[in-house]
Amino acid sequence: QVQLVESGGGLVQSGGSLRLSCAISGRLFNIYSMTWYRQAPGKQRELVARISSGGSTNYVDSVKGRFTISRDNAQNTVYLQMNSLKPEDTAVYYCNVQSPYRNDWGQGTQVTVSS
Numbered sequence: 001q002v003q004l005v006e007s008g009g010g011l012v013q014s015g016g017s018l019r020l021s022c023a024i025s026g027r028l029f030n031i032y033s034m035t036w037y038r039q040a041p042g043k044q045r046e047l048v049a050r051i052s053s054g055g056s057t058n059y060v061d062s063v064k065g066r067f068t069i070s071r072d073n074a075q076n077t078v079y080l081q082m083n084s085l086k087p088e089d090t091a092v093y094y095c096n097v098q099s100p101y102r103n104d105w106g107q108g109t110q111v112t113v114s115s
Contacts, residue, residue, distance in 0.1 A: 001026050002024065002025070002026035002027070002028055002102070002104055003024070003025045003026060004022055004023070004024055004025075004095045004096075004097060004104055004105060004106035004107075005022070005023050005025065005106060005107075006020060006021065006022050006093065006094070006095050006106040006107065006108060006109040007020070007021050007023075007109060008020040008021050008109060009093060009109030009110045009111045010110075010111070010112070011112045011113075011114065012085055012111075012112070012113055012114070013113070013114050014085060014086060014087055014113055014114065014115050015084060015085065016085050016113070017081070017082060017083045017084075017085065018082045018085065018111060019079060019080070019081050019082070020036065020079065020080040020082065020093055020095075020109060020111075021077055021078075021079055022034070022036075022077060022078045022079075022080075022095030022097075022106055023075070023076065023077045024076040024077065024078075024097060024104075025076075028076075028097060028099045028102065028104070029099060029100070030053075030099055030100055031053055031097055031098070031099045032052070032053055032098045032099060032100075033050050033051065033052050033053065033097075033098050034050070034051050034069075034071055034078040034095070034096070034097050034098075035047060035048075035049065035050040035051075035095070035096040035097075035098070036048045036049045036050075036069060036078075036080045036093055036094070036095060036096075037093070037094045037096055038089075038091035038092065038093045038094065038111075039091055039092050039094070039108075040088075040090060040091040040092075043091075045094070046060060047060060048060055048063055048067065048080070048093070049063065049067055049068075049069035049080060050069065051069045051070065051071050051078065055071075057069055062088070063082075063089075066082065066083050066084045066085075067080060067081065067082050067083070068080070068081040068083075069081075078095060078097075080093070082111070085111075085113045086113060087113045087114065087115045088113075089111060089113050090111060090112050090113050091110075091111060092108040092109065092110050092111075093108065093109050093110075093111055094106055094107075094108045
């Protein structure tokens, strides 16, 4: 059974930093991509950052230069380093992993940025 477990969320002041982690338990083969999404109250879920199997990355414009996605293949973990956080970054952050015939999600971790 595959599980994605996020951690690292919390309450931080504007301008602060957090590092989210998503650990994959179980076996997944030929992972295509690992992605962080977020959903703020009353808004649609949006893609924040994605890293492909080859290591290429892409980000939503609002976080470029502030967030960095990375992965540790040996540990089957994907990270999201979030710097210069803003109140508008407040959301539940979800980890997503795509592999052949699978699309797995974590349970989400709350990030709250106070002004």
